[in-house]
Amino acid sequence: MADVTDGTQDDLLLEHQLCFALTVASRSVVGAYKPVLDRLGLTHPQYLVMLCLWESSPRSVRDISEALAQEPATISPLLRRLEAAGFITRQRVPGDERTLAVGLTPQGAALRQQATAVPGTMMDRLGLTREQVSQLHASMMDLIAATKAGPNGPARR
Amino acid sequence: MADVTDGTQDDLLLEHQLCFALTVASRSVVGAYKPVLDRLGLTHPQYLVMLCLWESSPRSVRDISEALAQEPATISPLLRRLEAAGFITRQRVPGDERTLAVGLTPQGAALRQQATAVPGTMMDRLGLTREQVSQLHASMMDLIAATKAGPNGPARR
């Protein structure tokens, strides 16, 4: 007994669901970024792509998609919109015509200066300290690791 | 000095972003539910609606949308799909023809039995204890509260 899969009645209460709290938190935090990112002309997913490119560019679509833990099929149209906005360039790599070299335009590179204020602004807006942020960050990383570990945790076969 | 809005260089590192970890965690956890919910014929958002209705029904669209912290415009097409799947009914309330009464079909009510196992199964799959789940849940609720508090925390007008 005391098997973890024993479902008690209120296990199904919406208010007790971690998955629910997590999705609401995610949407709420992204929503809190919106007014700040609007001034940069970026959506939140676009902001993450720009962070990715400010760290290193040019990069391939696959490289970006792995860094952001998303499918290339998700990144592809997102890049087209960033190109249309004038922040990035998309060119085939000479010598390997399959691969795309995603780089920054001068405008895209310049945007980094304005973006440096974003993390601080958001910490301020959310009323979080650096420690709280890093603690929450660590919790999220643990949770991500748990989803990768598969059934019954990392100890299984 | 030590103003929280001082942006240091590596504040822009993707790996340090709470918002990034949060969105990845959310997508990863929802993804982990997928094989489990597939057997019930539900997507994750649809599962949340059903939790909502198992707690109390019939309910209006606005009621559901507030319980799930989502826009009525998001819920509306979702309900149409749940109706098409045979889990719920949608009828106008007699006496107030604006309001929709969203209720359960026998099939939708019966689905609850199968769903009772879901929370336990997921805890097992993620290798989380009840305590870990409730701690993470509390962290998420705090974060949600922080996004509602507005700039500079709850103390600000």
Add this chain to the structure above:
DNA sequence: CTTGAATAGTTAGTGCACTAATCATTAGCG
């Protein structure tokens, strides 16, 4: 060298989530 497998990206199709605009109904006030 050529053919088949692997790799890189895109496209199509489904579903969520949001804002803004619309329609119908109800409530309330002069």
Add this chain to the structure above:
DNA sequence: CGCTAATGATTAGTGCACTAACTATTCAAG
């Protein structure tokens, strides 16, 4: 009463995210 406000839900339009299917290029084994 009758007109306006407000309320409840839906629709249109944009963007994200996923899977599956497709194209194009490159690699690699025979």
